[in-house]
Amino acid sequence: GIGISKDDIDKIFDRFYQAENGISNITKTPSTGIGLSLTKNIIELHHGTIQVESTPGYGSIFIVRLLKGCTHFTKEELARDQQEKQTESLIPDTVAFTDHMEEFSDAEQREVLIEGDDSPRTILLVEDNEELLQILGSLFSPIYRVLLARNGKEGLEKAREERPDIIVSDVMMPEMSGTEMCLKIKNDFDVCHIPVVLLTALTSAEQNIEGLQRGADDYINKPFNAKVLLARCNNLVRNRIILQKKFSQQKDFDAQSLASNPIDQKFLDTVNSIIEKNLDNIDFDMNMMARELGLSRSSLYAKFKALTGMTPNDFVLSCKLKRAATMLTAQPDLQIADISDRLGFGSPRYFTRCFKAQFEITPAEYRKRAEKKTSADAD
Incomplete structure (x- = not known):
């Protein structure tokens, strides 16, 4: 501002005080005389102090001093503080998180998303409130x-x-809202598989429906509990990891279960049809698939890794081995060498090695085990 005269400086914290001309000397704008009084009251409730140093023509410096911690509050003040937090319209439990780290156990702080899987996972937080x-x-x-x-x-x-x-995003933001960002993400081939959680203080059903219609995977209203937010985000990430592991380990797991939106479903449909067309092609690889899909190698690799947890070559190999497992049980008279040729493995030895790496037994043992199970079921 332009500074405060000595005549006014002792009165600026008084409620409804204004300069003689009715215009605030601090901001040059119409004033009610409430702001500084309210500020002083809030600071004093926190056992703090506020003072001003001002020179007309230069400006004003306000200095606020607050004590760290909470030992200077009485039990009654702390109890009132906790009670008021339950009715605040902000995000009480999330804001309180930084002051109550002890509420999260060490296990919760360092939770492993999947036991035995310590791969680094990344979260994008989008919020225009810097403190939050x-x-x-x-x-x-x-x-x-x-x-x-x-x-x-x-x-x-x-x-x-x-x-x-x-991705965890607020809804109301400048430049682009959370719902608009979510819509663009869910319509972008490269990133549409990423789960999006929207946070909002707008609790109407219409707002929630709009977010879900734009592809949001979850919608959390403010105020929210920090542990609940963390758990729900962890579950979304964990569920995708579990689906990816099931796909790589179970012969009858449908790859379409990995797709959570129409773009990814169409992509996997196209991939499966390309693999089906090239089952016996020994030379079929990532480069050929990229050409068929009209994608660059890097884009294809990144999409496969994010969507399936596998490289394109590993995905093709897994699909072929699952087909081999079906052929071993459904066509008992078919020689293992013939299955190897029909699926483009090049040699029965290489086929056996790949099959054992995925199913932990050889193709011959897999067939015998299936035959025994069929006989036992018949008896």
């Missing part, structure tokens, strides 16, 4: 590599650049 953004970062940083964005436009750019495992 940092709090959310503190919440997720023990488990995830955390990326931060201040609005939907920046969030969309980082999603495309970094391809995180999950």
Whole structure:
């Protein structure tokens, strides 16, 4: 501002006080005389102090001093504080998280998403409130590599650049809203598989429906509990990891279960038809698949890794081995060498080695075990 005269400086914290001309000397704008009085009351409730140093023509400096911790509060003040937090319209439990780290056990802080899988996972947090953004970062940083964005436009750019495992975004933001960002992500081939969780203080059913219609995987209303937010995000990431592991390990697991949207479903349909067409082609590889799909090698690799947890070549091999397992049981008279040729493995030895690596037994043992099970079921 332009500074405060000595005549006014002792009165500026008085309720409804204004300069003689009715215009605030601090801001040059119409004033009610409430702001500084309210500020002083809030600071004093926190056992703090506020003072001002001002020179007309230069400006004003306000100095606020607050004590760290909470030992200077009485039990009654702390009890009242906790009670008021239950009715605040902000995000009480999330804001309180930084002050109550002890509420999270060490196990919760360092939770492993999947036992035996310590692969680093990335979360993108999109929020225009800087304080809340940092709090959310503190919440997720023990488990995830955390990326931060201040609005939907920046969030969309980082999603495309970094391809995180999950995105948590506020709805109301400048530049681009959370729902608009979500819609663009869910319509982008490269990133549409990423789960998006929307946070909002708008609790109407219409707002929730809009977010879900735009492809949001979850919708969480403010105020929310920090542990609940963490658990729900972990579940979304964990469920995708579990589906990927099931696909790689179970012969009858449908790859379509990995797709959570029409774009990915169409992609996997096309991939399966290309693999089906090239089952006996020894030379079929990632380069040929990329050409068939009209994608670059890097784009194809990144999409497969994110969607299935596998490289394109590993995915093709897994599909062929699952087909081999079906042929071993459904066509008992078919020689193992013939199955190897029909599926483009080049040699029965290589086929046996690949089959054992996936199913932990040889093709011959797999067939015998299936025959015994069929006989036992018949008896």
